[in-house]
Amino acid sequence: MRPSARDVQRRLALVPYLQSKQGVSVDEVAREFGVKPRVIRKDVEQLMMTGAGSLGGELIDIDLFAFEDDDRIYISNADFMTRPMRINAGEASALIVALRALRDATSGEHLAVVDSALTKLHDAVGGQATDAVEVVLESVDQGILATVRQALGDRRRLEIVYATLSRDAITTRQVDPIATFVREGHEYLDAWCHLAGGQRYFRLDRIESAEVLDVPVEKRAVPARNADDGFFSPGDGGLRVELAVAPSSRWIVEHYDADVLDDSDDVWTVSLVASDEAWVRRLALRSAGAVRVLAPDSARAQVTEHARSALTAYDGTTSATKET
Template sequence: MLALVPYLQGNDGVPVREVAREFGVTPKQIRDDLRLLMFTGVGEYAGELIDVDLAALEVDDVIHIRDAEFLSRPLRLTADEGVALVAALRTLRASASGSQLPIVDAALAKLETAVAAEGAVEAVDVHVADVDPAVRDTVAAALADGHRLEIDYATDSRDDVTTRQVDPQRLFTRQGHTYLEAYCLRADDVRFFRLDRVVRADDTGRRAQRHDATSRDLGDDLFEVGEQTPSAVLDLDPAAHWLTEYYTVEELGDVAGRRRVRLYGGDEAWLRRLVLRNGGTVHVVEPDALRVQVLDTARSALAAYDG
């Protein structure tokens, strides 16, 4: 459509069928695009929106447009814009399925060709956690059909698998993982489910219901902090400062050359594993119970080597 506008400006009165042939689409698609273009422009009032002569379109089957001078040439992407779109499409592809895949691949191929001359495409490398294709396709199909799902979900923090019925709302990719946002009947609230942790997904064949719970904005953190959210005050060595960018933390200042933070987690077991995984670069200040658990677990692990 960005190429269509300057083409029409340079070919005033062109027949609809000729435009459709030029762009490789149906005449109906051109008419639909023209009606959509009438709602676009540099403002919101007459003279600021693209105007199409509907009488000429419907009676004579020819196209006249005006007030489109702001878009006098086809869109040209800069290298940075092209690379950003390539990265976005490669990420989108991780959650696409079925008939969506060839559409994404076709757009991706055109973009990669367009920016290849800049030599920047090779610098784009998108890593998204692998998802069982059967699970992804079932979830995407249920979402498209408006059906309720039954899933077996593995909870990493409790080493547990639970069976839930959910009404899917959307799929999206965030921080290298594909998520399903859905209303969980077990929790009676909206929940995010990482697709790589969905062990099984079955379409129940029943219609998904509408719920009062509102969807959170993608700009929000996926992890919500409340009064009951488990947390710990930690001192971070420089090698562990990356935790402040990856997890939800409250900065408390610097103490003795270390960064002190309050870090929030799913539960105490998760916090204990986080401290242990970071090999002595994370030090527990409080609560005392967590510090004791970390010490006892570390001693037990070291004792196993002695055995």
């Protein structure tokens, strides 16, 4: 499960605390930080994999014998946590670009924190950091963004009206929010969807309305996910299709998050994940020939069959009249 901001803050505060209280018991640390002892044990295990590098002597050192046998914590080799961070112009530029993206996806009191960090970075590197990179995110309704962040902060359920473009439908769902993140210019909500009965990603610019409910989020074990998990994969119940798209229908690429496989000709070959073959059929038939289904064969055959049936009905003929 992705660590929350509260988890990160606690682990950062834990290092100087443990340095000042060598040999403190796990139970005492848990009482001090207001969490259960098992949470502190997990934090300490995480700290053992943290450091200025990945080589011996670069990681935080914990006395394992005291930790495992006596539930007491002795910490060393963690002085790097208190040293001022040194970065070069290239690293500063990367951080500035990331913070600009974060700023575009942030609202409320968090803006001041991001702006403060940006100012400090600019001041630290002077004019060396590049301003050539501009981060552009899809516009998100600020009211909806604020509502989502409120639900996350209060750990409350959300009711959203969501445009599910791959199914060409609008649905009302109740979701338990987990986190938000930015991927390829879009901000997403990671949440447990009660309608789908599973963990799903929702693009914030496709949420038409959002309301915080007076219902706490349910406690459940959810699998660890990163920003590439769960994006339009056939294993998630979708159908991977390949299409030939004429210039007049290239809006499909952006509208349905399609992957461009070949754009060397006027007619592009693209791939996207749809809910089922019926949706693919509707997309192809309403395009008036600007979209052709290349794969899978079953979807292509379905489009051909329905097009032939439509032409037959238009001509005023039926299979029965043709046989007579």
